[in-house]
Amino acid sequence: MVSTPLGRVVPRHAESAVAEALTDTRVVLINGARQSGKSTLVKQVAKGRTAEWRDLDREFMRQGAVSDPEGFVDFANMMIIDEIQRVPELLLAIKAQVDTDPRPGRYLLTGSARILGLRALPDTLVGRMETIELWPFSQGEIDSTPDGFIDAIFTHGADLRHTSEISRAEYGERIIRGGFPEAVSRANARRRQRFFNSYVGDLLSRDVNELSEIERLPDMHALIRLLAARSGQLLSRQPLGRELGLPTSTTHRYLSLLEEVYLIKRIPAWSRNLSNRAVGTAKVAFVDSGIAANLLSVDARGIVRPNGFFGPLLEGFVLMELARQLTWSESQIDLYHYRTKDGVEVDAVLENRRGQVVGIEVKASTTVRADDFKGLRHLADRLGDDLIAGIVLHTGTQTLPFGDRMRAMPVSALWEVG
Numbered sequence: 514m515v516s517t518p519l520g521r522v523v524p525r526h527a528e529s530a531v532a533e534a535l536t537d538t539r540v541v542l543i544n545g546a547r548q549s550g551k552s553t554l555v556k557q558v559a560k561g562r563t564a565e566w567r568d569l570d571r572e573f574m575r576q577g578a579v580s581d582p583e584g585f586v587d588f589a590n591m592m593i594i595d596e597i598q599r600v601p602e603l604l605l606a607i608k609a610q611v612d613t614d615p616r617p618g619r620y621l622l623t624g625s626a627r628i629l630g631l632r633a634l635p636d637t638l639v640g641r642m643e644t645i646e647l648w649p650f651s652q653g654e655i656d657s658t659p660d661g662f663i664d665a666i667f668t669h670g671a672d673l674r675h676t677s678e679i680s681r682a683e684y685g686e687r688i689i690r691g692g693f694p695e696a697v698s699r700a701n702a703r704r705r706q707r708f709f710n711s712y713v714g715d716l717l718s719r720d721v722n723e724l725s726e727i728e729r730l731p732d733m734h735a736l737i738r739l740l741a742a743r744s745g746q747l748l749s750r751q752p753l754g755r756e757l758g759l760p761t762s763t764t765h766r767y768l769s770l771l772e773e774v775y776l777i778k779r780i781p782a783w784s785r786n787l788s789n790r791a792v793g794t795a796k797v798a799f800v801d802s803g804i805a806a807n808l809l810s811v812d813a814r815g816i817v818r819p820n821g822f823f824g825p826l827l828e829g830f831v832l833m834e835l836a837r838q839l840t841w842s843e844s845q846i847d848l849y850h851y852r853t854k855d856g857v858e859v860d861a862v863l864e865n866r867r868g869q870v871v872g873i874e875v876k877a878s879t880t881v882r883a884d885d886f887k888g889l890r891h892l893a894d895r896l897g898d899d900l901i902a903g904i905v906l907h908t909g910t911q912t913l914p915f916g917d918r919m920r921a922m923p924v925s926a927l928w929e930v931g
Contacts (some may be wrong), residue, residue: 776799
């Protein structure tokens with residue numbers, strides 16, 4: 514069975530990042546999915562500080578903020594404003610305050626939508642605000658393991674080794690559980706399913722509609738189920754729109770809304786040509802694998818059966834573990850995917866600022882074949898010495914060599930390697 518966090522209520526990497534940001538930044542925004550621990554994190558960071566707390570989920574607080582934005586944010590010490598996206602007009606009043614009094618740590622904000630994507634945003638607080646994204650728990654945060662794969666692979670390359678004791682069935686359990694603190698704490702599968710159902714329902718009926726009115730909510734529900742089935746696959750708007758009977762423009766708007774509320778994440782296409790990155794088709798991954806699995810009505814036993822969605826859900830799971838880890842890795846590294854017009858693919862491409870690359874393929878099987886390295890070898894031919902390593906992550910237990918800089922490695926290396 515998978516383990517659960519003991520005594521930890523927020524992702525461990527976030528608290529120090531927020532505290533550090535408050536020492537030299539006027540406004541700090543903690544942005545992320547609902548139920549990912551933002552409010553709890555703020556309470557921990559605010560311990561021992563003189564701070565005023567304003568929760569915009571409360572109706573009377575919102576009314577006060579809308580009626581008098583300037584007076585609402587006028588406070589000499591730190592002010593904490595929870596769910597700032599509910600009244601984005603406050604950001605203009607905050608800007609006026611920090612321009613007058615530029616002391617660091619004036620405002621600590623939380624949001625459950627990407628603030629820069631809000632339609633009603635009056636000002637972006639450029640140069641005055643630092644944003645820290647908070648994701649659901651990583652596997653390392655749940656297990657109290659190092660979560661150091663990205664730094665390790667860029668340091669050691671193909672010399673990195675890892676042996677795993679995790680079975681294929683346990684990987685399925687981890688995917689089904691996901692990383693939301695509330696879901697992780699619920700050992701009963703039915704109770705966890707109820708959490709996921711309520712979470713998605715509330716997110717669409719409240720948060721998404723708050724950003725942009727949805728003409729037909731059933732279309733949005735149908736869209737997210739289609740996206741769950743295509744986790745880790747290319748995000749092509751036109752085929753999605755045709756399948757749902759929606760105009761491409763509407764499909765594009767709905768996808769943007771789902772990304773703004775942290776339900777999905779787009780993984781951009783990689784190319785050495787920067788302009789090609791902007792136009793390449795992105796991949797889609799659900800921010801939380803448990804939600805994706807629940808939308809597909811699969812459980813821990815069903816997911817590993819033939820046609821049980823294990824492959825695509827595992828790929829989305831790996832992509833999001835990598836995305837979480839990028840927020841605390843020592844090196845500045847970006848995450849992409851790679852696909853040529855001829856259909857040669859690499860599931861994940863990690864690139865640092867020196868142009869060095871680690872390519873990653875994800876395989877749901879416990880055995881790996883030479884053909885599984887086809888895309889990685891293509892990438893090696895193209896990059897030469899700039900390719901540090903080509904890794905096939907699999908559900909077996911051993912690290913095995915497959916040629917120059919090519920290695921098969923257990924998926925659990927992502928969170929068990931220090």
